[in-house]
Amino acid sequence: xxxxxxxxxxxxxxxANNANPNGDPLNGNRPRISMDGYGEISDVCIKRxxxxxxxxLGEKIFVQSDDRTNDSYTSLKDRADGCEALKMxxxxxxxxxxxxxxxxxxxxxxDVRAFGQVFAFKGIPVSFGVRGPVSIHQAVSLSPIDIVSMxxxxxxxxxxxxxxxxxxxxxxxxxxxxxxxxIMGSVNVQLAEKTGFSQxxxxxxxxxxxxxxxxxxxxxxxxxxxxxxxxxxxxxDEKVPFVSSGKIQRGFTIKTLKDHPKKFxxxxxxxxxxxxxxxxxxxxx
Numbered sequence: 001x002x003x004x005x006x007x008x009x010x011x012x013x014x015x016a017n018n019a020n021p022n023g024d025p026l027n028g029n030r031p032r033i034s035m036d037g038y039g040e041i042s043d044v045c046i047k048r049x050x051x052x053x054x055x056x057l058g059e060k061i062f063v064q065s066d067d068r069t070n071d072s073y074t075s076l077k078d079r080a081d082g083c084e085a086l087k088m089x090x091x092x093x094x095x096x097x098x099x100x101x102x103x104x105x106x107x108x109x110x111d112v113r114a115f116g117q118v119f120a121f122k123g124i125p126v127s128f129g130v131r132g133p134v135s136i137h138q139a140v141s142l143s144p145i146d147i148v149s150m151x152x153x154x155x156x157x158x159x160x161x162x163x164x165x166x167x168x169x170x171x172x173x174x175x176x177x178x179x180x181x182x183i184m185g186s187v188n189v190q191l192a193e194k195t196g197f198s199q200x201x202x203x204x205x206x207x208x209x210x211x212x213x214x215x216x217x218x219x220x221x222x223x224x225x226x227x228x229x230x231x232x233x234x235x236x237d238e239k240v241p242f243v244s245s246g247k248i249q250r251g252f253t254i255k256t257l258k259d260h261p262k263k264f265x266x267x268x269x270x271x272x273x274x275x276x277x278x279x280x281x282x283x284x285x
Contacts (some may be wrong), residue, residue: 001198004133006236008187008202009248012209012228014139015074015264015285016176018148019225021045021176030174037144039179043136046183048134053208056215062109062117081210083108089216090126096234096255098128106195113195114205133191135203137184141150142254143261146177169285175220178262180229189239206233210282229264232271232279243276251276 008279014021020040023029052068055061062079064070073079081087086104090096106113116132177192187202217223233236234248251273258266264285271279 001196001200004187004189004192004197004199004202006238007189007241008032008236009245009279010185010209011232011233011249011252012204012212012248013142013230013264013267013269014181014183014212015227015229016179016181017225018173018177019174019222019226020173020220021179021181021226028172028174030149031145031176033145033147034140035285039141039145039176039181041139041181041183043138046136046139046212047115049212050205050208052216053211053214054110054204055115057204057208059110059204060108061111063111077124080105080119080121086149093125096126098126101126101128102130103196105209106197110201110204113197114201116195128193131191132195133188133197135188139181139183141179142267143179143180143256145179147174148177149174157240173220180261180264180267182252186245202235210284227285228271229283229285231282231284233282234279236276241277243273248273248276 016039020029020031021039022032022045024032032042034040048065051061051063052065055064055068055070063076064079066074071079071082073082080090083104086101086108089101089104101119105117105119109117111117112130112132114132114134116130118127118129120127120129150173152171152173154171187197187205191197210228212228213221213226216226251271253268253272254268255268256266257268261267
């Protein structure tokens with residue numbers, strides 16, 4: 001495993017077409033929306049999808065979804081205990097070497113050395129945290145979104161008896177008509193050196209981002225309704241480049257070619273920053 005060559009910045013433009021990219025549980029699972037009417041996808045949601053793709057690509061993942069577990073563990077504590085080296089170190093209790101625990105966890109699971117993780121479980125006196133080098137911003141749509149709501153009817157009873165709900169119980173489904181979201185992220189070299197996040201890990205992350213919505217279909221997100229349209233990837237030569245991540249992300253010029261965009265091509269997206277390394281650009285539409 002080789003050390004990370006230099007700081008990484010990346011930007012994805014993803015489209016949502018008649019889909020709910022990220023429901024808000026505090027708002028009836030309606031698509032997340034800002035006070036200004038712009039659509040949002042939480043960084044937690046994006047990291048979940050990245051973890052799923054890394055798992056599909058054969059990487060060991062610590063924070064697994066219950067419906068996608070590929071081991072016999074039913075909790076994070078059980079998965080941590082399943083790592084013999086980590087369990088032996090944590091059995092030293094208050095005398096445990098936290099740095100050694102962190103190093104073991106980073107070596108064992110890719111998402112830990114990428115995103116970091118807090119290891120604090122009931123009944124274990126030692127706790128430690130890992131600060132990961134990969135940071136993800138909350139995604140925001142390029143234009144205000146239109147949310148379409150549809151009333152649905154349940155056609156069968158899920159339970160029998162007097163307390164069961166009738167088969168004609170009403171419900172609601174919500175979707176975004178069309179939107180393009182901008183996802184931003186970066187990989188910090190100094191933190192990567194601490195967690196062991198390597199250049200090979202960065203290449204796997206790059207591959208996962210390109211196929212972010214593979215194996216992610218559901219009733220709220222039918223197959224093909226979410227799509228990575230374009231990706232920019234900067235691999236700098238320095239640990240701390242001359243141009244900051246903020247300036248790189250501000251380098252985009254985005255023009256709306258139609259009053260009501262209905263496809264990705266209805267946006268003109270250009271990027272330019274003086275004295276900055278040119279990105280790799282990937283078009284998928």
